[in-house]
Amino acid sequence: MKVLPEKTVERLSKYRRILNVEYERGERYIFSHELANLLHLTSVQVRRDLMLIEYSGSHKRGYEIKSLIEHIGNIIDPKGDINIVIVGMGNFGKAIAHYFNKRGKHYKVIAGFYRNASHCSTVFDGIPCLPISELQDFIQKNDVKMGVITVPPQQAEIVMHQLVEAGIKGILNYTPKPLKVPEGVFLEEYDVITSFEKVNYFIG
Amino acid sequence: MKVLPEKTVERLSKYRRILNVEYERGERYIFSHELANLLHLTSVQVRRDLMLIEYSGSHKRGYEIKSLIEHIGNIIDPKGDINIVIVGMGNFGKAIAHYFNKRGKHYKVIAGFYRNASHCSTVFDGIPCLPISELQDFIQKNDVKMGVITVPPQQAEIVMHQLVEAGIKGILNYTPKPLKVPEGVFLEEYDVITSFEKVNYFIG
Incomplete structure (x- = not known):
């Protein structure tokens, strides 16, 4: 994967923050337009960011929240402390x-x-x-x-x-x-x- | 003027912050690519933002720092406290x-x-x-x-x-x-x- 733009990294952090809340509320799948709405973004922006990190959802159900949280973590979290x-x-x-x-x-x-x-x-x-x-x-x-x-x-x-x-x-x-x-x-x-x-x- | 996008308002605040520093250092004019560099943006982005607030510079000398600071202030500063x-x-x-x-x-x-x-x-x-x-x-x-x-x-x-x-x-x-x-x-x-x-x- 290429080095991501600064703004994409910033948004990945925010996506995860919201995804954790949705997951705790019992949600399991989310559509790009739903994630976009929660952060005042366009769904095009969300889809483009997730394409950059090579993550794809299903047309019918959207993105699987738990695996997306993990996927983002693998990219932005440090390996150790x-x-x-x-x-x-x-x-x-x-x-x-x-x-x-x-x-x-x-x-x-x-x-x-x-x-x-x-x-x-x-x-x-x-x-x-x-x-x-x-x-x-x-x-x-x-x-x-x-x-x-x-x-x-x-x-x-x-x-x-x-x-x-x-x-x-x-x-x-x-x-x-x-x-x-x-x-x-x-x-x-x-x-x-x-x-x-x-x-x-x-x-x- | 139309309502500005959130990200533009955020950048206007940052432009002004940098412009104040440059002005204090004795600079009087700045080109879009210089302002862009100081904030890790593209000069296209800077020019687009300043077009949105209907501010234009000269091709030869760039933007006049003091008047741009004032122009941004007129847009983002409150009238009273x-x-x-x-x-x-x-x-x-x-x-x-x-x-x-x-x-x-x-x-x-x-x-x-x-x-x-x-x-x-x-x-x-x-x-x-x-x-x-x-x-x-x-x-x-x-x-x-x-x-x-x-x-x-x-x-x-x-x-x-x-x-x-x-x-x-x-x-x-x-x-x-x-x-x-x-x-x-x-x-x-x-x-x-x-x-x-x-x-x-x-x-x-």
């Missing part, structure tokens, strides 16, 4: 640590880092909080694959460089400061304001 | 309240609500935290336009119904529980796991 560090353990960093501690199957937040070493005496949700001076060493010793940036925006760029220098290939930037990463590093950014602007536009 | 309530003042709710308190120009978080009334004695960042029993009354008295759901997932559905009953037309769901809203209500959902799954796929 993915170790993650969060830089910036403010409210947002804590929220993410807590999320994965409670429900993360494949993703493990194994440490949080503070820019300000004097704030580092704590353990949050069982996760050690370390001073940023230990970041590089920690990443290399613990096979860390992803770094999450939740520091104040003016510190985002320097933290990004520290993660990249330590060998991190996958970065999630949750600050409002857009970043540019070097070739070979994958960056995903989420700025809260975009969601609010979308809602505002459609209720306006 | 938008009052917001957050239901669930855990780490995630606090992070969002803090974000808008510090940098929100048009969006005002005016109250947080707890499901559990015994947790309600506090004020966070100057925002009162109230028991959920007061939600409906508060929304109607304070012209609240948007509700943010950051409660535990098993409570998300009931909170959504309470917001809808109180007359809220725009909901942001930050729980991992997918919701279905009635006709006439706009729902935006963000599940942290999707971002992590995307990064994992592209570094895998």
